[in-house]
Amino acid sequence: MNYALFLGxxxxxxxxxxxxxxxxxxxxxxxxxxxxxxxCCGYPARDLSxxxxxxxxxxxxxxxxxxxxxxxxxCACCFGTLRHAITFLNEDAALRSRIxxxxxxxxxxxxxxxxxxxxxxxxxxxxxxxxxTSAVRAPRTGxxxxxxxxCHTLRPSKVARFDNALxxxxxxxxxxxxxxxxxxxxxxxxxxxxxxxxxxxxxxxxITRAKVADxxxxxxxxxxxxxxxxxxxxxxxxxxxxxxxxxxxxxxQLLGLALGLSAKSLGL
Amino acid sequence: xxxxxxxxxxxASLLLCALGLLWRVSGWYRMRIGPDVQAATLxxxxxxxxxxxxxxxxxxxxxxxxGTLFFDVLLQRRLxxxxxxxxxxxxxxxxxxxxxxxxxxxxxxVTVKLFPxxxxxxxxxxxxxxxxxxMVLVGLAMFLFRLRRQRTRFAPVRPPMAAAFIALLGxxxxxxxxxEADKMASPQAFYRMAKEFNGSADPAALKPLRALWASxxxxxxxxxxxxxxxxxxxxxxxMHEADCETCHARAASAFVSxxxxxxxxxxxxxxxxxxxxxxxxxxxxxxxxxxxxTLAFTRFLHAVAAPISLLAHGAAPPQAYSSAGRATRRALxxxxxxxxxxxxxxxxVAPLARYLDNRYLLPSHKLVATGxxxxxxxxxxxxxxxxxxxxxxxxxxxxxxxxxxxxxSRGDLAGAGLPAPAQWVKTRSALDWAEALxxxxxxxxxxxxxxxxxxxxxxxxxxxxxVQCQTCSNVCPVVAHSTDPAFAVDLTPQKVxxxxxxxxxxxxxxxxxxxxxxxxxxxxxxxxEGLRVAxxxxxxxxxxxxxxxxxxxxxxxx
Numbered sequence: 001m002n003y004a005l006f007l008g009x010x011x012x013x014x015x016x017x018x019x020x021x022x023x024x025x026x027x028x029x030x031x032x033x034x035x036x037x038x039x040c041c042g043y044p045a046r047d048l049s050x051x052x053x054x055x056x057x058x059x060x061x062x063x064x065x066x067x068x069x070x071x072x073x074x075c076a077c078c079f080g081t082l083r084h085a086i087t088f089l090n091e092d093a094a095l096r097s098r099i100x101x102x103x104x105x106x107x108x109x110x111x112x113x114x115x116x117x118x119x120x121x122x123x124x125x126x127x128x129x130x131x132x133t134s135a136v137r138a139p140r141t142g143x144x145x146x147x148x149x150x151c152h153t154l155r156p157s158k159v160a161r162f163d164n165a166l167x168x169x170x171x172x173x174x175x176x177x178x179x180x181x182x183x184x185x186x187x188x189x190x191x192x193x194x195x196x197x198x199x200x201x202x203x204x205x206x207i208t209r210a211k212v213a214d215x216x217x218x219x220x221x222x223x224x225x226x227x228x229x230x231x232x233x234x235x236x237x238x239x240x241x242x243x244x245x246x247x248x249x250x251x252x253q254l255l256g257l258a259l260g261l262s263a264k265s266l267g268l
Numbered sequence: 269x270x271x272x273x274x275x276x277x278x279x280a281s282l283l284l285c286a287l288g289l290l291w292r293v294s295g296w297y298r299m300r301i302g303p304d305v306q307a308a309t310l311x312x313x314x315x316x317x318x319x320x321x322x323x324x325x326x327x328x329x330x331x332x333x334x335g336t337l338f339f340d341v342l343l344q345r346r347l348x349x350x351x352x353x354x355x356x357x358x359x360x361x362x363x364x365x366x367x368x369x370x371x372x373x374x375x376x377x378v379t380v381k382l383f384p385x386x387x388x389x390x391x392x393x394x395x396x397x398x399x400x401x402x403m404v405l406v407g408l409a410m411f412l413f414r415l416r417r418q419r420t421r422f423a424p425v426r427p428p429m430a431a432a433f434i435a436l437l438g439x440x441x442x443x444x445x446x447x448e449a450d451k452m453a454s455p456q457a458f459y460r461m462a463k464e465f466n467g468s469a470d471p472a473a474l475k476p477l478r479a480l481w482a483s484x485x486x487x488x489x490x491x492x493x494x495x496x497x498x499x500x501x502x503x504x505x506x507m508h509e510a511d512c513e514t515c516h517a518r519a520a521s522a523f524v525s526x527x528x529x530x531x532x533x534x535x536x537x538x539x540x541x542x543x544x545x546x547x548x549x550x551x552x553x554x555x556x557x558x559x560x561x562t563l564a565f566t567r568f569l570h571a572v573a574a575p576i577s578l579l580a581h582g583a584a585p586p587q588a589y590s591s592a593g594r595a596t597r598r599a600l601x602x603x604x605x606x607x608x609x610x611x612x613x614x615x616x617v618a619p620l621a622r623y624l625d626n627r628y629l630l631p632s633h634k635l636v637a638t639g640x641x642x643x644x645x646x647x648x649x650x651x652x653x654x655x656x657x658x659x660x661x662x663x664x665x666x667x668x669x670x671x672x673x674x675x676x677s678r679g680d681l682a683g684a685g686l687p688a689p690a691q692w693v694k695t696r697s698a699l700d701w702a703e704a705l706x707x708x709x710x711x712x713x714x715x716x717x718x719x720x721x722x723x724x725x726x727x728x729x730x731x732x733x734x735v736q737c738q739t740c741s742n743v744c745p746v747v748a749h750s751t752d753p754a755f756a757v758d759l760t761p762q763k764v765x766x767x768x769x770x771x772x773x774x775x776x777x778x779x780x781x782x783x784x785x786x787x788x789x790x791x792x793x794x795x796x797e798g799l800r801v802a803x804x805x806x807x808x809x810x811x812x813x814x815x816x817x818x819x820x821x822x823x824x825x826x
Contacts, residue, residue: 012659040657045620
């Protein structure tokens with residue numbers, strides 16, 4: 001099983017533990033990850049120019065295509081952006097021809113051959129819950145975990161095609177197989193606040209704190225994330241308290257621990 | 269060469285070099301980039317330096333710094349990791365040049381002291397001088413080849429005087445080799461030396477020696493009539509061993525100059541007549557003095573600034589610096605940058621620079637604009653599109669903390685009225701913007717922004733089915749949190765859709781709802797009519813940047 005690993009901009013600089021734990025877990029499970037010379041997924045350019053955003057995404061897709069690989073990303077926002085770009089390219093012929101022309105200038109082409117997958121979907125659907133369950137060596141029995149899906153893995157479901165956007169179950173299944181207990185929390189599907197940070201930092205923080213408080217009130221000990229943006233935002237609002245009321249853990253770290261991998265290899 | 273002239277020229281060059289460096293270094297302590305360092309005083313900045321030096325010299329960190337000095341400065345490890353062929357070219361040039369400087373240019377101060385038997389025409393010095401010179405020339409040739417390939421609008425910034433620097437360095441090397449080759453081929457030089465060490469300059473008496481030096485040392489006598497026999501060479505060798513050998517290695521050891529001297533051989537007499545060796549010596553030495561005198565203002569400066577930057581990087585991680593320390597590091601970065609363009613090649617948004625026709629997305633151009641204090645909409649676009657991925661900093665061969673510099677420049681841009689779009693849109697109400705749009709006739713950046721950047725909001729079918737059920741507003745987290753007056757929004761998503769239905773799109777562009785959209789896609793997921801509400805919100809922003817941006821530019825111009 002080979003994938004081109006698309007880490008995006010946030011993970012290597014701000015959350016290297018996500019890269020380390022993704023690599024460690026997937027290597028353990030027999031997935032080969034290839035590093036290509038990717039650029040930004042395109043998300044930051046979306047406010048500026050639709051063409052620029054699609055071009056950035058399409059260039060990544062074209063790079064994966066020329067390597068004959070599907071793209072795998074641990075970032076929900078990169079996942080959503082790349083999937084959106086594919087949708088826009090498919091529905092807009094004029095956009096497609098402008099982007100193809102720009103890509104051709106560096107000898108690249110987009111045909112839609114490479115698929116985009118999020119790490120959670122790869123684990124749950126391609127590797128499979130059964131295979132993962134039987135690989136668990138150190139179950140995290142009793143740990144109460146709040147699953148933070150991240151908006152862009154779920155919505156819009158027509159673009160993301162990840163899980164039932166109104167009542168998703170993938171993350172809970174993945175948590176359950178590690179021996180931990182997923183908790184129900186009312187704000188589970190809410191935004192983490194991150195995309196608002198540039199435009200309105202106070203509102204962004206307000207939204208983040210509301211989520212953290214909700215997870216805590218619902219009895220969770222850990223907020224489990226699958227996107228660097230959510231993860232860093234939750235850590236950010238708690239960094240001012242000496243004793244964080246609730247821990248954040250990347251899903252790849254939780255799974256890695258359950259598989260018996262060393263904490264160090266998971267960036268813990 | 270007249271000793272007095274040499275000394276005067278050298279002293280003048282050293283003085284100019286020192287004054288230039290003083291000016292440059294004082295610049296590192298004068299310049300302030302970024303709002304966070306405006307309050308840092310000179311004294312605070314000097315204290316950071318002194319404390320840093322003390323901490324480095326009297327702790328175990330000294331060993332880290334020695335490691336930095338060896339691996340990063342001498343071996344240029346960071347460059348090796350980022351670009352191997354460039355490392356080879358640069359290392360050949362830098363190592364060759366520094367070794368020539370120490371062994372050859374500063375022979376009287378260094379080589380003679382270390383190796384008392386030093387003679388420039390003896391081995392290994394004769395061979396090594398050619399080897400070091402050849403290293404520089406090969407490195408230079410590799411650089412020129414690379415420069416030729418990079419001639420595009422989005423090539424890395426070419427530092428001022430880069431061509432002059434390369435030309436001067438090449439000139440110094442070329443005159444050096446020509447001087448050595450000219451002396452080898454010169455009969456005049458042969459007679460001058462023979463008179464000094466053999467006591468005779470008579471061609472007849474020197475016949476055997478002439479034969480040997482013509483056949484083995486490349487002297488180009490044009491009056492050598494007699495056949496060179498083995499016996500004559502034998503006699504010549506005896507004279508050579510008696511008078512010359514102590515100072516002269518075989519000419520072929522000069523593997524660059526000797527072949528050149530063979531090429532010059534037909535011209536040897538003419539060159540002697542015009543006293544070529546004196547001209548070449550003057551050109552060679554004065555070119556070196558010119559390089560020395562202008563060091564602080566050419567690319568040679570990086571040989572001083574880059575090692576300091578690497579040591580500062582090795583001394584403490586960027587985040588450990590106080591604001592006074594950051595002020596100095598930012599200013600130093602401008603001089604330490606060698607404009608190699610490795611950051612541009614790594615930049616995550618670089619592929620967009622060409623498409624948006626904005627070179628200020630590229631780190632090397634941003635750095636120059638930051639240094640020049642350039643404040644324009646184009647610079648701001650580049651500054652705020654940066655994703656802070658950190659790839660430029662981690663690849664930088666001179667260890668610049670570019671993230672810190674970008675953050676500082678964003679702060680300065682915002683202070684100069686050029687913040688991110690989400691911020692400048694807030695400066696007016698949606699209604700104000702809409703009115704300004706109506707009276708504005710400024711040309712638009714793209715011929716048809718609607719079709720390109722806002723195809724959904726330009727197409728009635730993507731919103732005309734809206735039944736105003738308010739589901740979008742009910743599931744919107746931004747609307748939910750706006751019960752707090754601090755986070756109130758002017759419109760709800762449902763009202764934005766209604767304005768589109770009424771053909772009042774301009775009224776939505778500056779709306780705080782559009783600009784506070786969290787792009788969580790709850791509205792789009794829940795819309796009973798399947799309308800792409802969030803997609804519309806996001807494309808309205810792109811449209812706003814284009815259209816409100818032109819209004820803004822028009823206002824600034826008027």
